[in-house]
């Protein structure tokens with residue numbers, strides 16, 4: 032029992048620095064789909080974290096629903112522990128939508144969104 036209590040406090044003391052380090056919620060750098068958005072292009076946007084400490088959990092959404100990564104449509108790769116890259120493989124009318132990157136750490140959550148409107152498909 033005493034050993035258990037000792038172990039408990041030892042673990043608490045060990046956790047302390049990482050808990051302090053994780054006490055700042057993430058801040059995502061805004062991204063956008065500006066520029067030439069023509070059918071068939073490959074488009075990449077980067078969700079990168081400017082502030083806050085990891086570990087981070089990255090989630091991508093399209094129109095509020097979790098993005099389904101599908102071969103040939105969307106792919107999501109982590110570039111480093113602060114950066115997730117979304118690739119839209121072949122831009123088409125179905126790509127239009129509101130894309131959101133949501134990042135969570137132990138202290139909180141941030142999210143940034145941008146709307147993709149493919150040129151020539153807006154009417």
Ligand SMILES: *[C@@H]1O[C@H](CO)[C@@H](O)[C@H](O)[C@H]1NC(C)=O
Pocket residue numbers: 061062063064065
């Ligand atoms: C979108 O990104 C470009 C460069 O990547 C920047 O110049 C522009 O100001 C951004 N637009 C908005 C609305 O954030």
Ligand SMILES: *[C@@H]1O[C@H](CO)[C@@H](O)[C@H](O)[C@H]1NC(C)=O
Pocket residue numbers: 095129130131144145146
């Ligand atoms: C895009 O989605 C985000 C998150 O759901 C929302 O806050 C934002 O208002 C949406 N933007 C537009 C233009 O609908």
